[in-house]
Amino acid sequence: MDVRQLRHFVAVAETLHFGRAAERLNMTQPPLSQSIQALERTLGAQLFARTRRSVALTPFGEAWLARVKPVLADLAALPDVAARLRDGAAGRLELSFVSTADYSVLPALVRRYAALYPGVEIALREATSEVQIAGLLEGQGHAGVIIAPSGALPAGLAYRRLLVEPLVAAVPEAWLSEGRLALREGRLDPAAIVQSPLILFPKRAAPAFHDLVTSYFTAHGGGAHIAQEAIQMQTIISLVSAEMGVALAPASLRNLARTGVRYVPLSGEAPLLETGLVWRGEDQTPTLLRFLEVAGGGGDAD
16 A cells, blocks of 8 residues: 555545546556555455446445545645744744743743744743753753853853843832831842841752852841742742742842732842853754744854
């Protein structure tokens, strides 16, 4: 059985006439009849009931036709499918992201990509920067949105900056109304932050963010008194709402509204947090290449 025989069968089934089917196929009738007979021998059943005056599908032939036509349609579509896969318009993109990106660059980036390439399946996974980097080095996923590391990335990975934003203080609103924290011209002095219990990512989970925050405390004459740790920014803000302490968070986290929490800018020079895109520099997966174009393209291999 081959594709040619299947096409012969469909032509005869649709015309119910060997002569007209042969004309449609640009062939003579005897080879067509021989092809159908060979197909019936392969299947072990008759496809057509033939008389001198008519040709009709057998019940088996009708059931077989219903299965053959979609197969041929799929075969006809294969060149277009191949082109879409080659061009990155179809396939799969596996993208991981840090929790902070969910409130800044990620939604718009994914929305633009999905609008341009609706035929691509997008698989999203939340993970810390370190987990993402380790996974990429092991060949897992295509790209990740990470907090920029303080040092160089491992060899073989490429990186592109997406966003640089200041940190703001997330504080219990009750502490402001009670006077426990005082604002000056709508901003919070470093001294007020340094003296407050801190809620922060564990260093093992987010070393770059952890160091950025603790360095701010050190620069303003105090060591960070870490009251609680959490690996998701949503959890950190919930703990602030519960008045367990204060947190330093990216300015874009204002998009995460939480009862009892107020986001306040810092006086003076606030720490800057960089979020970027990381991927394997040698990865030529078409869906990844299109995603990099949407994200701005390019990138420097570290």
